[in-house]
Amino acid sequence: MEFNLNNPLIAQSDRTILLEATHPLFEEARNAISPFTELIKSPEYIHTYRITPLSLWNAAAAGLNAEQICAILQQYAKYGAPEALLSAIRDYTARYGLLRIEQRGDKLFLTCKDRLLLTEVLQYRDLRSFFGEERTEHQVEVMPFARGVIKQELIRLGYPTQDIAGYVEGTRLPIALKAELRDYQEQAVESYYVGGSVFGGNGVLVLPCGAGKTVIGIAAMAKIGMETLVLTTNVTSVRQWIREILDKTDLSEEQVGEYSSDYKQVKPITVTTYQMLTHRASKDKGFAHMELFNERNWGFIVYDEVHTLPAPIFRLAADIQAKRRLGLTATLVREDGREEDVFTLVGPKRFDMPWKELEQQGWLATASCAEIRIRLPFALREKYVYAESRRKNRIAAENPLKETVVKQLLERHADEQVLIIGQYVDQLEQLGEATGAPVITGKTPHTERERLYQQFRERRFSCLIVSKVANFAVDLPDASVAIQVSGAFGSRQEEAQRLGRVLRPKQGNNRSYFYTIVSKGTKEEDWAQKRQLFLIEQGYNYEIDEPTMD
Incomplete structure (x- = not known):
């Protein structure tokens, strides 16, 4: 095992990877390992990644083989990669495609070059009803209804099945694409x-x-x-x-x-x-x-x-x-x-x-992300301490001091299109009254939503308050600032969707801003750190701001 103490990561036999966030090769190494790892946590100096069977199978399906993965780890590891880790990578990667579902005539078959593995699979009691009578030492008939469920069962046993049985042909519909693709x-x-x-x-x-x-x-x-x-x-x-x-x-x-x-x-x-x-x-x-x-x-x-x-x-x-x-x-x-x-x-x-790659190419706005931590007022702090767990989340999320921060941010971005995003309708409606901005929640009729979205696009007003109904598929290209006042606990997918609302390219400096306001020293702060994991994995940095509140 070769050592190079100038390298940025430590590969461990428990399949975790420690990556120095301040190292000059941090971004290069992160981009290299991201296709076959998952980010677990990301404090200031050391980010922890995990190699899982699924992360390896996805990498294999995308064309990355075991030797390429092992070479990447060896290239960036300070102390080389432990043989136990390299062996696990080779083992799990080799499993992808070891079992295949194929079409033979008008029947489906589960095929495997390793007859011992196929024999083992046939012994599982929960799988027996999915197989037909026709079988050899390298293949067994699969009942047509079981094509999906057998893949579910086999991956749980540690064998991702490659399905190359083809498809039924649907009704033909010629479609000419008029758009030019990037x-x-x-x-x-x-x-x-x-x-x-x-x-x-x-x-x-x-x-x-x-x-x-x-x-x-x-x-x-x-x-x-x-x-x-x-x-x-x-x-x-x-x-x-x-x-x-x-x-x-x-x-x-x-x-x-x-x-x-x-x-x-x-x-x-x-x-x-x-x-x-x-x-x-x-x-x-x-x-x-x-x-x-x-x-x-x-x-x-x-x-x-x-x-x-x-x-x-x-x-x-x-x-x-x-x-x-x-x-x-x-x-x-x-x-x-x-x-x-x-x-x-x-x-x-x-x-x-990768998100940052599209940003560098100019297809996405350059995003600045900040977490603003504010104290919980004393009266609410006492209520928070004695509340049950779920109530704690809401008390922290609806911290009334967030309204002051929202108003300050609106003043800072007075010339930009701003989205205020939150989880709790009462909180959003109160912010609507305080700022005069329209509010869209699940109760808002679709026609009214469309009208407000269109008016926001036309810049008839500069601030729009939205609940989680705007997490997905809302096209507001001019929005350049998002202020998140509350969220669905530690949802990484929601964090990604909300930042996405302000990433479309902008005229001028092509910049966007994403603020998350959290109550310091509460569960909300812990949830925020979990939510940020996905975006940090994509290369975004969060600045931490703790303003003094009168």
């Missing part, structure tokens, strides 16, 4: 499409908010040229997708439909919401709109913001593995820990574009 957008589409072979046609593309994920999804539609079902997060997003499809392709309004509470249009391209598909009148009733999956011969399904995929959609996704499918997201982090289900049912990560 280089990275073309690369993302090709990484997914893989020349139309069975090695493509499923997977997830990870790009920051403002990088044009919708355009990429539309370009994939044009490549595939089949009737398509698009699932997204809310009605605002549905209508944005429809506008973009009509603007950037030769499709007509007669070919693109909205399936929502307002309209039930089922057309060659249909856009709906996860909430619509999972709606039911009561807990003992079925999902009223799930039949949409069978309304037409869809050849392609797009899961927008795939990290928010609800559990019932996962169950349905297991049944439609013969459809081409694409996931779009700014972060694969899921708060419920179901990243493995995204990997197996939608597909592995095919493309991941």
Whole structure:
């Protein structure tokens, strides 16, 4: 093992990586290890990463092999990489594709060159009902209904299965793309499409908010040229997708439909919401709109913001593995820990574009991030100490001193378009009264939301207050300042989405600002540190400001 004490990281046999944040090679090393690691924590001087089976399998699916991963660690490690770690990397990486699902005639087979491994798999009692009678020492028939669920079960056993069984052909729909793609957008589409072979046609593309994920999804539609079902997060997003499809392709309004509470249009391209598909009148009733999956011969399904995929959609996704499918997201982090289900049912990560790289190329605004820590007033501090856990969160989040900070920030950015973002409606409405800014929450009708969004775009007012309904797919290109007053506990995905609201390129200096106001010495401060992990992993630095409050 070679030592080089001038290197920036320490690789450990427990699969953790310690990286010096102040080292001259920090950024270079971080970019090199990010495709196969996950950031765990990021205090000022040492960032801790973890290598997991899933991080290695995603890297393998994207074309990175074990020897390349080991070489990267050896290149940047002070003390080399322990043999136990290198052995684990080789073992887990080799598992990707060891088991495959393939089409033979009109049947599906689980194949494996290692007959002992296949024999072991056949011994698992929970898997037996998924297999048919036809088998050899290197393959076993898979029941058609089990294509998705068997992949879920096998990855839990530590064997990610490569599905190259191909797809059923949906109804053809020629689509001409009118938009000119940026280089990275073309690369993302090709990484997914893989020349139309069975090695493509499923997977997830990870790009920051403002990088044009919708355009990429539309370009994939044009490549595939089949009737398509698009699932997204809310009605605002549905209508944005429809506008973009009509603007950037030769499709007509007669070919693109909205399936929502307002309209039930089922057309060659249909856009709906996860909430619509999972709606039911009561807990003992079925999902009223799930039949949409069978309304037409869809050849392609797009899961927008795939990290928010609800559990019932996962169950349905297991049944439609013969459809081409694409996931779009700014972060694969899921708060419920179901990243493995995204990997197996939608597909592995095919493309991941670093946020800072797009910033350096001018496709995103340069963002300055700051955490402003303020004290909790004495009367609330006493209430906070004796409150139960969940109540503590709300007391800290609704600290009344945040209003003073918000007003100061509005004065500092008086000439810019500002979003104030929060979790609690009462807090947002109070800020609306204090600042005179319009407020959008879940109670705001969609027509009213659209009107306020449009007026904000037209600069009829400079400040808009929004709840979590604006976390996803709200196109406000001129917003350059976001002030976060409260959030959903330690949600890293929400932090990424909220910063994304102000990252679109700006005229002039192309800068944006993201402020998070937290109550010092409370659980909110701990949650804030967890929320920031994803953005720090992307290369953003948070300045800490502790102003004196009278």
